[in-house]
Amino acid sequence: MTPIVLPVQPLTPSAFAPFGEVLALEGADSFPINGGRTQRFHALGRVRCLGRDANVVLSIFRGQPLVPPVLDLMERHPLGSQAFMPFSGSAYWVIVAPPGVFDPDAIQAFLARGDQGVNYFAGTWHAQLLPCDPDADFLVVDRDGAGQNCDIVRLKPPRTWC
Numbered sequence: 001m002t003p004i005v006l007p008v009q010p011l012t013p014s015a016f017a018p019f020g021e022v023l024a025l026e027g028a029d030s031f032p033i034n035g036g037r038t039q040r041f042h043a044l045g046r047v048r049c050l051g052r053d054a055n056v057v058l059s060i061f062r063g064q065p066l067v068p069p070v071l072d073l074m075e076r077h078p079l080g081s082q083a084f085m086p087f088s089g090s091a092y093w094v095i096v097a098p099p100g101v102f103d104p105d106a107i108q109a110f111l112a113r114g115d116q117g118v119n120y121f122a123g124t125w126h127a128q129l130l131p132c133d134p135d136a137d138f139l140v141v142d143r144d145g146a147g148q149n150c151d152i153v154r155l156k157p158p159r160t161w162c
């Protein structure tokens with residue numbers, strides 16, 4: 001099947017608001033701490049962690065680009081948020097759809113800079129990590145625990161982006 005081409009928009013807090021939060025210095029609420037030696041960029045996102053025996057965990061993902069760039073599935077985590085913060089400088093694509101019943105017509109694609117993170121709301125449909133560069137490292141904050149926390153939906157036709 002010929003993939004549908006998604007237009008890509010720059011990642012901004014307002015455009016991304018239906019899907020989650022953008023983790024970035026620009027526009028953040030910040031204040032000095034530690035006697036003024038440190039600036040705290042406060043509460044950039046909120047972690048949700050629901051269900052039985054659940055913990056918030058911190059992981060590192062070393063991701064590789066999707067080649068060819070053809071997306072045939074998306075996923076969601078109904079029991080918890082999931083945050084990705086790049087720390088090797090790679091830009092990455094963020095392809096999402098609103099929480100709830102999956103609507104393929106509501107899919108949106110963003111290009112995130114290497115200094116922007118994202119925190120997907122619990123239940124936000126998203127593509128698995130799509131870095132632009134090889135060996136792209138991300139700090140990931142998400143939920144570990146009992147229960148089904150990864151629902152998958154197949155894209156027919158698949159999607160690509162430009």
Ligand SMILES: NC(=O)N[C@@H](O)C(=O)O
Binds near residue numbers: 082128129
């Ligand atoms: N499966 C996993 O831990 N990663 C995905 O959830 C992802 O969004 O990349």
Ligand code: NI
Binds near residue numbers: 075082126
């Ligand atoms: Ni995920």
